[in-house]
Amino acid sequence: MLLFAALLVLALPAPMAASVAPTMPSAAPKLFYFDFPGKAAGLRLAAAHGGFEIQDHRFKSIADLTAMKESGELPYGQVPALCVDGKILGQSCSIMRYIGKQTGLYPTDPVKAALVDSIMDQEADMTSGITCCRYQERFGFEVLGGAEGEGTKTAYTAIAERVLPRHLAMLERVMQDGGTGWVAGTPEPTIADFTLAPRLQFIASGIDGIPSSCLDAYPGLKGLIGKVRELPAVVAWNTKVTAAGSAPELV
Numbered sequence: 001m002l003l004f005a006a007l008l009v010l011a012l013p014a015p016m017a018a019s020v021a022p023t024m025p026s027a028a029p030k031l032f033y034f035d036f037p038g039k040a041a042g043l044r045l046a047a048a049h050g051g052f053e054i055q056d057h058r059f060k061s062i063a064d065l066t067a068m069k070e071s072g073e074l075p076y077g078q079v080p081a082l083c084v085d086g087k088i089l090g091q092s093c094s095i096m097r098y099i100g101k102q103t104g105l106y107p108t109d110p111v112k113a114a115l116v117d118s119i120m121d122q123e124a125d126m127t128s129g130i131t132c133c134r135y136q137e138r139f140g141f142e143v144l145g146g147a148e149g150e151g152t153k154t155a156y157t158a159i160a161e162r163v164l165p166r167h168l169a170m171l172e173r174v175m176q177d178g179g180t181g182w183v184a185g186t187p188e189p190t191i192a193d194f195t196l197a198p199r200l201q202f203i204a205s206g207i208d209g210i211p212s213s214c215l216d217a218y219p220g221l222k223g224l225i226g227k228v229r230e231l232p233a234v235v236a237w238n239t240k241v242t243a244a245g246s247a248p249e250l251v
Contacts, residue, residue: 022101030055030083031095032068039092040080041198041249043099045228046191048237050103054082058246093120093195100191107190116184119174119192123199126167129159130208156209164203164214171196172218181220181227189228196221197228201250225250 031047033040035058047054059065059079069077075090082089082098089095100106100116107113132139133155136146144151171183178185184192200221206212215222228234229250238248 024102025084027085028053028055029085030057032057032059032074032081032083033079034059034065035246037198037202037247037249042191042194042196043080043082043092043095045198045234045237045249046096046099046103046105046194049189049194049231049233050099050105051233052099052103093124096120096191096195105189105191105194107184107186112184112186116190116192119171119183120195122167122171123196126164126171127199127203129155129163130203130210133159133208153209160210160214164210165217168215168218168221172220175220175224181223183221183224189231193224193228197225198249201225 031040031043031054044054044056046052065079068074073088074081075088078090080090080092080095082095084098089098097106107116132141133144133152136142136144136152144155146152175183175185180187182189182193183196184190200215203210204212204215204222229238234250238250242248
C-alpha cells in the first residue's frame, strides 16, 4: 500500500511555480527612437501610464542611428530599442511586453495574456502590407517600383479596399465582445491598447492613399484612440513632450 501511494505521488504533475515578481532595473532603461511618435508612441505611453521611468532618447539625426547600427549595438539594426542594465532589447512588441510585465499592464493569467498577444499579432498582420510598401528595399519588394511605382499604387488600393477593412472588422468584433471599451475586454487598459491606439491613428492619418475615414465603420476602434489619449498619465506625457517641442504621441 505504501509503495502504491509513493508511485501515485510520483505520477502526479508537479505543482505550478508561483508567479515571481519582475526584476526591476538598477537604473531607468533608455529607449532609443526618433523625435516623432512612430513605433515608439505606444511604448512611451505604456511606460508613462504604468509609472515606469524610462530615458526617452530621441536621435537628433539619422547619423546618430547609423553610428549606433555600425557599432553593432542594435541586435536587429533598427529601432525602437531599449537598453536595460546594459542589455539592448530589440523589436517593439518584445519591448512592450517587458514594459507590461514591469507595470502590470500585461496580464498574468495565461489565457488573458494570450488574448493580448493575439491582438498585438493581429495589429502586426494588419499593417504588414503598409510596412512592406513603405520600406520596399528592406523587405525585398523593389518589384513594386518605389513610392510612385504602379505596383505600389496597386498594393495600396488593395490594402485600403480589402486588407484593412477585413482586419479592422475582426478587431472591432473582438473589442465589442469584450464589452469594457478596452480591446482585450479587461477592466483597465493593457499593452494591447497602447499598441493598437497609435497604430490606428497612424493608418487613419491620410497616409499613402488610405482614406482618413477608414475607421468610421468601427466605432469601438475609433473611440479607443480618444480613450487612451484621455488617460491622465497620457495627457501629462503629451503636455510634457509638446512643451519640449516634440509632437504628442496621440492627437
